[in-house]
Amino acid sequence: MDSLTQAVLGAAVQGTVLGRIQGRRSLLYGAALGTLPDLDVLIRYADPVSRMTFHRGFSHSIFVLTGVALLLAFVVHWLAQRRWPDKGYTFTRLFLAFWLTLVTHPLLDSFTAFGTQLFWPLQWVPESWSAVFIIDPVYTLPLLGAVIYALCKGFAGRATYVMGTVLLLSTAYLGLCLAARFVVEQRFASVLSQQGVIVGEVRALPVAYNSLVWRVLAKTPNGEYYEGVSSVFDRAPPEMQRHSFNLELGQSLAGVPLHNRLRWFTDDWLRYDIVEDGLVVSDLRMGTPSNYTFRFKMAERNAAGGWEAITPERCCSMGTNSLFNYEDLTLIWHRIFYQQPPLPLAAWTTKYLGDAEGR
Numbered sequence: 001m002d003s004l005t006q007a008v009l010g011a012a013v014q015g016t017v018l019g020r021i022q023g024r025r026s027l028l029y030g031a032a033l034g035t036l037p038d039l040d041v042l043i044r045y046a047d048p049v050s051r052m053t054f055h056r057g058f059s060h061s062i063f064v065l066t067g068v069a070l071l072l073a074f075v076v077h078w079l080a081q082r083r084w085p086d087k088g089y090t091f092t093r094l095f096l097a098f099w100l101t102l103v104t105h106p107l108l109d110s111f112t113a114f115g116t117q118l119f120w121p122l123q124w125v126p127e128s129w130s131a132v133f134i135i136d137p138v139y140t141l142p143l144l145g146a147v148i149y150a151l152c153k154g155f156a157g158r159a160t161y162v163m164g165t166v167l168l169l170s171t172a173y174l175g176l177c178l179a180a181r182f183v184v185e186q187r188f189a190s191v192l193s194q195q196g197v198i199v200g201e202v203r204a205l206p207v208a209y210n211s212l213v214w215r216v217l218a219k220t221p222n223g224e225y226y227e228g229v230s231s232v233f234d235r236a237p238p239e240m241q242r243h244s245f246n247l248e249l250g251q252s253l254a255g256v257p258l259h260n261r262l263r264w265f266t267d268d269w270l271r272y273d274i275v276e277d278g279l280v281v282s283d284l285r286m287g288t289p290s291n292y293t294f295r296f297k298m299a300e301r302n303a304a305g306g307w308e309a310i311t312p313e314r315c316c317s318m319g320t321n322s323l324f325n326y327e328d329l330t331l332i333w334h335r336i337f338y339q340q341p342p343l344p345l346a347a348w349t350t351k352y353l354g355d356a357e358g359r
């Protein structure tokens with residue numbers, strides 16, 4: 001999630017547990033601690049695939065963060081015994097506050113589509129529950145309001161109760177979003193089944209700033225996938241398009257370590273295209289229909305006409321702008337309540353994939 005959301009979540013959690021002891025300072029400490037895991041963005045990597053797939057790694061591990069919480073609790077408890085013996089600090093209370101403030105960060109990240117290595121160093125596929133977009137005002141604004149309330153009123157009154165209540169409601173909201181995702185996936189799979197299409201995995205992903213309209217992907221056994229858009233309010237079948245993963249192109253990257261890592265990180269939601277002189281690999285999980293956020297040029301033609309792996313380069317997409325394209329998003333937001341006119345999926349395919357779609 002975005003930094004503001006993580007900061008207000010950390011502030012609300014630590015304020016709820018330690019507010020009556022630390023006062024307003026608990027909100028500042030919690031905001032700082034809540035953003036600590038994202039300091040891994042300061043690490044520089046040699047290529048964009050590494051930069052993507054190592055983000056939300058060790059710094060988001062519940063094992064690492066549990067160790068950090070234990071260390072912080074030990075240090076603060078030691079200081080408290082000597083400097084503030086009458087404050088009521090206990091090791092258990094300190095550990096609970098620091099642990100919850102730290103661990104809620106990667107847990108919240110896991111509800112997005114990007115992928116969070118929650119159990120690092122175990123090489124499990126990163127958690128990507130795809131229940132909320134990376135910026136969701138419905139989740140963030142109530143938490144922000146509760147934190148501002150506590151800053152203004154202090155903790156002598158109802159601030160702890162208010163923040164605790166908002167934390168419970170925000171958690172329930174995440175659960176509702178996850179349920180909405182499953183409903184949309186089942187509806188999409190059912191429509192394809194009625195058309196006689198056999199599908200394997202189905203994946204719904206929320207579109208920018210809301211969890212009411214979803215981009216849905218469905219894999220078929222023959223190396224193709226369906227991409228469509230569906231709202232929780234739909235009464236008719238969603239619009240969709242059939243595409244090819246172009247897996248035969250992907251065989252050219254067999255055994256390339258960074259390609260293998262990308263396959264692992266995305267749970268193999270990748271398509272392959274020839275764009276100009278390069279072999280481009282696209283992560284299908286993020287973006288808008290046919291306009292994918294993460295696309296990497298990973299190979300070039302050699303003298304013999306075959307593909308030769310290169311240091312990956314970002315290319316062929318609008319980058320994060322694919323998530324914030326106002327023109328496209330306006331049409332998609334309209335789609336929340338209205339299925340007519342249908343979204344211009346074919347036009348978007350031509351616009352963003354161009355000649356690559358026919359390769």
